[in-house]
Amino acid sequence: MNKFQLPSDSKLRRPEFLFGVATSSYQIEGGAQLGGRTPSIWDTFCNKPGAVDNADNGDVACDHFHLWQQDIEMIQGLGVDAYRLSMAWPRIVPHDGQVNEEGLKFYEQIIDECHARGLKVFVTLYHWDLPQYLEDKGGWLNRETAYKFEYYAQVVSEYFGDKIDSYATLNEPFCASYLGYRWGIHAPGIKGEREGFLSAHHLMLAHGLAMPHLRKNAPNSMHGCVFNATPAYPLNDSDIAAAEYSDAEGFHWFMDPVLKGEYPQAVLDRQSHNMPMILEGDLDIIRSDLDFIGINFYTRCVVRFDENGDIQEVPQPTNEHTFIGWEIYPQALTDLLLRLNERYDNLPPLYITENGAAGEDNCVNGEVNDQQRVMYFQTHLEALDAAIKAGVKVDGYFAWSLMDNFEWAYGYKQRFGIVHVDYQTQKRTLKQSALAYRNMLLERREENQ
Structure with missing residues (x-):
């Protein structure tokens, strides 16, 4: 298949529907000790024995720090409308209260180049690379970190204003809190039920504190937040409650306070002994009108109650999986x-x-030749189209990822890119999935001219 097929009545053919590619700072930038950047929790975590596969780290990654110009040119060549990136907090505020002008200018040149090439710029302020100096004071377990994020968001939005087309406060607070502070498999590697929920609350508080500054300093930009969601399906009819709870803890816990001003009651009840201190007014701060919500979707989970009444994920070995072991189930995106x-x-x-x-x-x-990925994108675009036709308002789609990169605790073994990266030479090679994406977008552009 040399291009993704969109039927003639596809809602994705609309000229106003946005197509893009996405990356994040620590996964591609490198330049870890350059440009005034100080260490993040991921620099520290990568040095822990056994924390990351093959003891990999992001010191160099895809060397986007030096190769950003050719990368932006490559993005334009794909025919996409937008580029989603994140900024490295420790590159912009390398020490408490100190702003690094060099860091701001690094991102400014990328943003300017994108705009010169006709690309919209979607910026995520926090994609997990918390400055280590804040972790040394407790990180997201310390309520003060939410206010440090407010300051960082203020610095960025005052500098860039409407030059950034779209601001997202957080990327996947589920991963930052649960993987980092609850289960300990991501930086900073802390394990504890109470710690997981406490860090989650402080992350959502940070989002709420930042929003007024973003609105004030960039009144013409879009402002939102990005959540990952792995919808749950019951193994049997007797497990419907297990699936409902899995969703409640997995993504409603993060979305409900923003959209409804409350946390899901099911989680408050089940995890009552692990609940964080929620001060009066916190939920009023977190509750905010958003211009958009980002949804990161990869797979589903099938769950049941085990003999202890705990939620247990049940593998589906007979279904197709990707190299990382995630089931391919595009219907879950529609659902x-x-x-x-x-x-x-x-x-x-x-x-x-x-x-x-x-x-x-x-x-x-x-x-x-990444035919499985080609079919993955094809079937998920079809699933997205079905949801839009059923009445869901979706305004854009970003492929993850632009190129192979540092895949967190998996190191460099797991390749998510539509562009192959040779980490020895930094040579970029468009995979069949990139060619299929490009050809679809070129065809769509010709139609809409």
């Missing part, structure tokens, strides 16, 4: 969007801010 549309009567427009697949990709004679 998820319909569920969200039903749950929230004030749901703002959605963007699929991440969607993609990891593959065991090899470059052979200058080509990367």
Whole structure:
């Protein structure tokens, strides 16, 4: 398949529907000790024995710090409308209260180059690279970190204003809190039920504190937040409550306070002994009108209650999986969007801010034949189209990821890119999925001219 097929009645053919590619700072930038950047929790975590596969780290990554110009040119060549990136907090505020002008200018040149090439710029302020100096004071377990994020958001929005087309406060607070502070498999590697929920509350508080500054300093930009969602399905009819609870703890816990001004009662009840201190007024701060919500979707989970009454995920070995071991189940994307549309009567427009697949990709004679990923994108675009036709307002789609990169605790073994990266030479090679994406977008552009 040399291009993704969109039927003639596809809502994705609309000229106003946005297509893009996405990356994040620590995963691609490198330049860890350059440009005035100080360490993040991921620099520290990567140095812990056994924390990251193959003891990989993001010191160099894709060397986007030096190769950003060719990367932006490559993005334009794909025919996309927008580029989603994140800024490295420790590159902009390298020490408490100190602003690094060099860091701001690094991102400014990228933003300017994108605009010069006709690309909209979607910026995420926090994609997990908390400055280590804040972690040394407790990180997201310290309520003060929420106010440090408010300051960082103020610095960025005052400097860039409306030059950034779209601001997202947080990327996947589920991962930052649960993976980082509850289960300990991401930086900073802390394990504790109470810690997981406390860090989650402080992250959402940070979002709420930042929003007024973003609105004030960039009144013509879009402002939102990005959540990951892995919708749950019951193994049997007796497990419906297990699936409902899995969704409540997995993503309603983060979305409800923003959209409804409350936390899900099911989680408050079940985790009552692990609940954080929620001060009076906190939920009023977190509750905010958003211009958009980003949804990152990759797979589903199938769950049941085990003999202890705990939620247990049940593997589905007979179904197709990606290299990372995640089930391919595109119907779940349609189901998820319909569920969200039903749950929230004030749901703002959605963007699929991440969607993609990891593959065991090899470059052979200058080509990367990633047919599973090609079919993954094809079927998920169809699933997205079905949700839109059913009444869900979705305004854009970003493929994850632009290129192979540092995949957190998996290191460099897991390749999510539509562009292959040779980490020895930093050579970029468009995979078949990139060519199929580009060809679809070029065809769409010709139609809409």
